Each structure stands twice: as structure tokens, then as C-alpha cells.
Amino acid sequence: MKRKLTAGAVLSATALLAGVIQIAAVPAAQAAAPGPELQQTSPLSLAAGQSAPLAQALGLPGQERLVAKDAVVDRDGTRHLRYERTYEGLPVLGGDLVVHQRTDGSVASVDRAFDGRLALPTLTPGLAANQAGEKATAAVRATVGLAADEDEAALARVDGADAAELVVWAADGNPRLAHRTVVRGERADGTPSRQQVVTDATSGELLSTHEEIQTASGTGKGVNVGTVPLTTTQSGSTYSLKDASRGGQSTTDLKGATSGSGSLFTSTSNSWGNGLVSNRQSAAVDAQFGAAATWDFYKNTFGRNGIKNNGVGAASRVHYGSAYVNAFWDDSCFCMTYGDGAGNTHPLTAIDVSGHEMSHGVTSATAGLNYSGESGGLNEATSDIFGTMVEWYANLPANPPNYLIGEKINIFGNGKPLRYMDKPSQDGKSADSWYSGVGNLDVHYSSGVANHFFYLLSEGSGAKTINGYTYNSPTSNGAKVTGIGRDKAAKVWYRALTVYFTSTTNYKAARTGTLKAAADLYGATSAEYKAVAAAWSGVNVN
Template identity: 50%
Template structure:
């Protein structure tokens, strides 16, 4: 539903008035307040209100949330569900010390001529689900490639440790383009000349920054702009103005969005940008601070970076900033870049400009690397090869995606979008050959570009928050698909299957999706509880059956829970069958091993997730002769974690005695731990249930995927 500026403002005003009651209903703390930032109303009357949070008057970074309400119960999407509280709002580190440290940190990351944009502001940092009193300092300057730098440095107000050091000038790569003959908006001035001010698109202005980084309004005597060559400085201005108006029209015509911030206000574009006189910007960027886009002339100063997909990419950064505000923590930066690529392709197809044939490539008119190739291929991102940062774009999600450079991590989202729009396999579109594989080798059927863009846009503006990564993006896009096409639709399945195609979540086969089966071995004498989790895109309940389970186990046909105690070791050719109410079935065969556990050796091979900064306990039943344990009890542990050596291990005897097994450290980056430890158990009973407790000792400023206790055993 398209809201007029007046309607939108009325809803925002109502949200402001209701904010205290909303905060209370959400059970926020007494020092927390909600500040409405945006509102969307669906045709059915559902209102989605986006809020920022404050704590004791301090902005909360990573505390944003979206309230979804119609007439019934409301639902909420949180950037963080952690309890918002800090011991004190009095900083131990002074603002001056925070500023000095931020300047040094920014300079170390490549910001030249670094200076503080304003005094550091005190905030609560919540991006890692651990609220921390902090200082945020905005450092401005120039990046190595000549781009303006607007680096946000967040530091712990108690220790001074850097929590975030993120560049907020979003840059796309590119350096050559041409949009052909187009119609652009201009305004006649009082002196009879014309200026590149577009009255139909919020008064968007196009400036020339040659020798003046702030830019001078581009003007002309006869309202005929440029000559289509890079030698004429107006040509790049035409491309920038055309890109801005086309992207504005795309968002308006497809989603009813009225400009970048949905308030009818135009931004401005700066071409021939020089952050420092004579130093050419090698690419293009969006900058929140000026609400503007800046376009350079390439590394050699001769190739304006103003193609339609580059312009759409940068303007989409502005839309993201005005909505979900995808931040600089975890996978959010990569997702931010990917969404700009998605919208750039969608804008190209919307424009259908014969001089820039629509495709799923980025900056294909630009020869950035001197090899005549695009800088991004959405059907198979790794085709772009090694970039200037030393890595190739990622085709599929892996745990390392969290730490990848944003443009490289964007490959996961780019590939998802191509699969969702066009599907997998070989095809030719507008003369371009594509061949998109999937992670699991299963085919994916696309739903068309327009539908794919609609799903992503709704997910971005309604369900994503500042901390959204790829797993949460899957959830957001599935909710969006359910809103637009129904939760039992083929489009809903396609979204899940496209994500599964890039190794994010599960896909549907025969309308049934199944979580990875818990097929790690079981052990004789050890109680088993393994849950089969499945969903169907068709109405009705699921039923479960199994053949050849390890002897002693059975499955609940209505819940899919496998329980029992194995009593015979061996390899079992197990088959799990899941059936939905429509009669569709999905059959899952695998070999399930039952290990021998008893005598002097007892093992629990069940995998347990190690929660971040939390702990988990795995039980192990020991049977045999009563009495105390040996003085040289062997404890063998297999686990994986980004910082395995930061995991603390304790053995809990049947009588509750805690026996230390492994302390914290040593501090080394070790992704797996496979070790046997000897402990003295002579003072505790042998028979009963033992437990191995794993405590995650990873420092709080690291945001890692959870680890896993794979198995452990005792040898008496």
C-alpha cells in the first residue's frame, strides 16, 4: 500500500505517541525508549513500524527492532534479543582518549588525513548480544583509492578496546560506462541557463567535483548535455542523473517507494570526484553523511564510473541505510553489498536500455582489471577471479563468510538472487550465457526477476535489521514470500530452494524440507534422543516411519523423535520416510553405526552445540562394578570451534564432583580439538552418569559460529 507523505507522517506521529506503551508491552527495561524511524502499511492493514532504541538516553547500536501489527497479536523482529542492561553509564575511558585512539585506529586501516567529524558520542554497543557501554567516533578523511572516508570506530568505554572499525562509505567497483541518449530532468534558472536539478525526482542534483570535492552544480546554456564521450565532462553527469532517476522510478513503480528515504527528498550525485585535488576516485560510493553518491573517473582519471548498474547499486545502499541499516558486524556488510547488486540487476532489466543490455553482471561495461571482464557474475560469483583484496567472491556460504571482505561475501547473496530469479543450470538471457550450479547439486526453479526483487525488497524493508546475516536473511525472505505469495506456494518453496542452493538452510523435495539428519553414531548402553525436524509447504501434519534403526531404537510416527537405548553394535542400513497430508513422501537412506560402549571404554558420540559464550553438558552412562574410579582416567574429546583452545573442559562425576580436564588456552587459532587427557578420579564413584561440560571462553568481541562437541569417551 502506497502511503502519501502525510499518511506516513501521521503513522509516525502515532508511533511516537504510543512509543512508551509499546516499550512497556514489549517488556523493555525502565531505562529503554523506542524512537520510530520508519513505517510501512500493507493493503490488509498490517503496519510495520521500525524503531531505534535508547538506553538511559544513549543510542543503542544493534538494538533496533520492527513491530508488525494488524488487529491481533503483534510480532516483533529484533536485531538482538539479549537483555539490554549495562552496569554503569559512566565511562572509565575519557572522550578525548577515545577520540585519540579512534584517529589512530582509522589511520592504521588506511584512512588518510584522518580527523574527527564530531566529538565522540557515548552509546551502548549491542551488535554482539552483549550490551557494552562504548564510545562511537566518526573519523573522516580519504581512503587509499581517493574515496571519501567516513569510518565509525566504536571502543569499549571501560577498557578502550576497539569493538568496531568500519568504513561507512559503501563503494562499488567500476571504472568505465556509457548510457546512450537518454532523457533527464533539468531546471531552468533565473538567468536563462539550465541546471541538472531533477524536479520530478525530489530535486536530485548532479554536481561536478573536479578540483572541488563538495562539487559545483552542473549547468548548461542550451539544455543539451554532453556528447557521449568521456572527453566531455557533462557526459558522466548525464549518466549519473539518468541512473538516479531510473533507480528512483524503479523503486517507485515496483514498490511505491518515494525516494531513497521514502520521504520524497532527492539526494545528489557528484561526478569526477576528487576527495583531494588531483587525486581521482577510482570507483563510486554511497555516503550516509552527505546523503549522496560520488562517482570517480577510474584509476587513470579517464574512465567515469557512472554506469546504470553502478548508480543503482549505490542508490540501493541508500535505501538499505534508510530501512534495515545493515551494519558492519558479522555478515551484514556482505549482505548489504549483495542487496545493492540484486537491485542493480533489477534496475537494468526495468530500464531495458539497448545501450546497456540487462544482465546479471556488475560493471560489465567497465574494464576495471584490464581484462575486459565484469567485476561480478551473479550466476557463479567465483568466475570473477581473485580481486584486489586477494580473494575470489564466494559461491556458497561457509562459516568463513562471517569474516570475508564484504564484496567477496556478497557472492553468496548474489548467487541466491540469480537462482531465485532464473533458476539453476545453463541458459542464455539477452545474449549472455549463464550456467549456475547449486551447492547440493539439486536443480532450482526460478520465480522471475520481478518476483525475486519483490521478495528481497519486502524482506529488506520489513524484516531485516542492522545485524541480519545470511541465515536471518533466509528467514526474512521466507516471511516476505509468505506475505506476497502464501506460505504454501511454489514461490515460498523456491526461496528456500535458492538459499539451499548456496548452502543456507534446507530446500524442499516433494514439498518436504528436512533439517540435516542427526546421523552421527550411537553407542550401546547410552540413551538416545534424536529429533527429525521437517516441514511441508502443503497443509496438514507430517508422519514419520523408519526401517532398520539400530536395535533398541524406535521412532514416534507423529513427532519424528527417535528414542531408546541401543543394545547391539553394528552398521545399520536405516531409511527414514516422511509423508505429508497430501501423500507426498521423502525418503532418506543412510548408514547408522552403533558403537560398542562398555567394559573399560564408554563413549557418547552424540553431537552437542556449544553456544557462543555459553556452556553445554553431554552425559555418559557408565555401568559395571561399583567402586571408585582410577587415578589415571583417560578423557578423550573431539570438538570443533573457531577458537577450540578457548574451550574450557570439566568432567562431572556421578556424585557431582567437578574434575578439571582442560583450562582456557593456549591462545592459538585452532579450529578443531582432538585430545586425550588424564585425570585423577580415585575419589569419585565409577558407576552412574558422568557429564563432560564445555564452556566457551572465546573473548566477547569475537562473533563466531557456534562450535560442536562431536564426541567424547572415558577409558578406565
């Protein structure tokens, strides 16, 4: 039996603001940022400083405010300022927007998660916060023991709820007063659960729920990255797995615990692990290297300075729980956590798992794609795409890069990967192309549409062998697609994610956003732009 507590996000994410609005121009020193073709910086002070005049210029009423979240500055000085929205001081869920400014400070266009006006008749909830918390907890408790299928961990336990917070819900296009409650518990496979539940503040109707702890959906049977370089910290005669050159990111040993920060790995030798599971350092080597490779990929490819683009490194925790067959990213602790797998003999420290999970943090810091419906599939696909790109970036002899997801963890015990990008339906559950009900699939399977798009855009359609792996990627329309290479494809996706996608972006809007990104990067008449259009048509997003 499949049971979902979710409200699908189906809004258009794009709205064009007509006319020219003058905003104070950015100093030339800020506008002409050096670096890659389109530099990602974090001038949040710029975005914050313009929040009030932009709110006025966009015609937002006095009770609405813009709260700066992120900013992208192109080499030519064009700016893309991302904001969350509040109404009478309340967070507006699904109210985020991106303002695109020309170099003179005028607004070229705006991408909105909610293209409408907020007008609530009252800010007095019909239900008290404790009542809202009780309803949210009851809704989550109703799912205990239920699993969508044999591959998805059921919720095993509900521990309680944090205090309900009053918010405005706008993600479904029907703004109303609501409560947001975080319900804590544990899934059957031992993964901690933190469900964010949104309920109508008057009726208590369930509006949305999503799991804040994002995992790789049952990954298991870990890997070893082989012999790799590590950057460590020395204090006297002691070395530690802490990397000051990458924002202080570190790796700790949970020693079977399921909470806490763990103990930092230290040693009197700067030679770590021996490749065997029996040596606790071996999994730590994988985790420390995976975090470094992910940092370096984003830094050297996009100019992004860490997961949040603020120069702060993520923490990695290994040896979580007992025989825990999964790995997860948690924004609340800004940390990456790995279990030791079946029998505590297969740590889940594959490099594409590292890149996948930490890319959830990048998505959270940028577009904030809702983790349900089509936007949830795009969220998961973003992690698959960039996890794959981290694997290609690292190019390890022990893990030759490919377009398979989780192939080293052998989750099924038969050598088959978790997911396939060239033809996602090979896993028996994922969608190769878009159809009207694709948003009702689990997000790990609706992601197949975007994964397939990315493969087609990178490598093209048809049968071929790449780096020793054989693929055969069809198109839904039977047309041939010629790829532009994975590096260009990744630049298009990253540009769309950080500049055009919003929390409610669906597949139709993703096509629009990636076409805009391709036009920005390569021109609207370029072969790359045409390939983006062809690849989307190849997965039935037209």
C-alpha cells in the first residue's frame, strides 16, 4: 500500500515583470567578479541592501518583506538576487522569487514560485499551536509501519513534535494561514526522521509534508576510494582529519551512536586507514576525500565556495548506528552521515553518494526545491547529476566514473546499481520520460525524467560505450539527440538551479529555466541551446 502525505507543487515558476525599474547600481568592483565563465559569488549584502526598494518596485504591499537568501553575479555585472518572502513577519512557504537585474540596476525579469498577490483575511489562527502540533503528529503517526514499496523505509517511531510555527502557505497557489510543525522520529532502517508538516491554521487540513533528512534511498554495501591524497591538520605530533583549506571540514567517528557530533579522527601518523573495513579509519578516508572532492568540484567548476557558498566546510560522520544501510545529509547540523551497511561490513562511503548527499545542501541553499511532486524529483535528480559529476571530477582508478548511481554500494547484492541515467526504467521503478502523473511517484523515481535529460544532453541518444561502460539511451519521440558533453550540461543545470529555479519549479519550468541558462552561457541560437530543447523533447517535456 502506498500512502503519501504531500501536496504537489504545480505552479508556474516564471513571471515577467514589465517595464524598467531603476535600482541602485552595483559598484564596478563587485560587478566584474573574476573567475569562471559565470562566477558564483555570495554578495548577500548587495541582495539584503536592495530588499526594501525591490519590494516596493515590485509592487509588494507594505506588509510583505523580502529576505535575501542568495545572489549570483555574472562576469558582465548582471545580477540574480534570490529572496524568501514574509507577510506581516510570517514566512511565506512557496513565496520565493529571483530578481534578474541588468548591469545598470534595472530589473529585466522575475522568476516567482507564486505568481499572485497575498491577501489574507486574518492572521488569527482558528487552531492554537498545540492543537496544530497534535494534528501534525497524528498525521505522521498514521504512517508508522507503512512503506510505499519494499525499497522504501517505513516510519518506525514518532518521538514528538517541536512547537508549531505560524506561516503563510502559498505553494499550491491558494494562499492561506497555516502552521508548520516539525515531527521527529526514526525510520525502520534507523535513519532519523524529521518531517516538516504544514496544516491549515483554521481547519487543521494537511497541506504538505516532506522529510527533511534526505537520503540516497536505501544505498548500501560501501566502497573504498583507494589510495588518495588527504589534507589534514597537524598539532604537535598529532594529526587530525580536519581540512582548514576547505572551510574546516572534518570527519568524526560516531562509534555506533545515532546522535551527537562524534569524535574527531586523530593519529600520530599522517597515513590513514589500510583499505579494510576492520580499520575504522578506512571509512573515514572515504568520507574525508568525498567531502574534499565535492568541495573542489563546486569550487573549480562553478566558483562556489562550499555548500552554502560561504566558505564553511561540512562535517562528515561515519560509523552511524549499527548495521545502518544508508547515508544522509542533514541541513540542521550541516553534516554528512554514513552507516556501516549490512553486518557493519560495508560502509556507505561511495564518492557518488558523498556528492549526491552534499548536493542536497547546495539545492537547499539555492533553489530550495520542495521535496515532493515534480519539484522533489528535480531535487533528487540535481543530487544524482552533481553526484555523478563529482565522480567524474575525482576520476578514481578504484571507481571509474560512469552514469550509474550507487553502483559501488551493491545495494541489491547482485552487482546492479541503484539507478541508471541513460535509461532510468532499468531499475523497474523510475520514469524514462514525463507524463501527467509522474509527480505522484516517489521522488527517487520521478527524478528519472531529469536524469535521462541530463544523460541525453551530455552524451546523446543511442547505443555507445563510454569509459568502459555500455549504454543505450532511447528518446520518447524517437528523435536522435546529439550531446554537448557532461561539462557543458552541468554548467547549464547549475546555472538554472542557482539563477532560475524556485521552490515550486516543475518539469515544464525546468525546461524553461535550462533554456534560459543555455542562452546565457552559449547564446539563444547556439548548438547547446538547441541540444537542451532536443533533450527535453526526448523525455517528453515540450
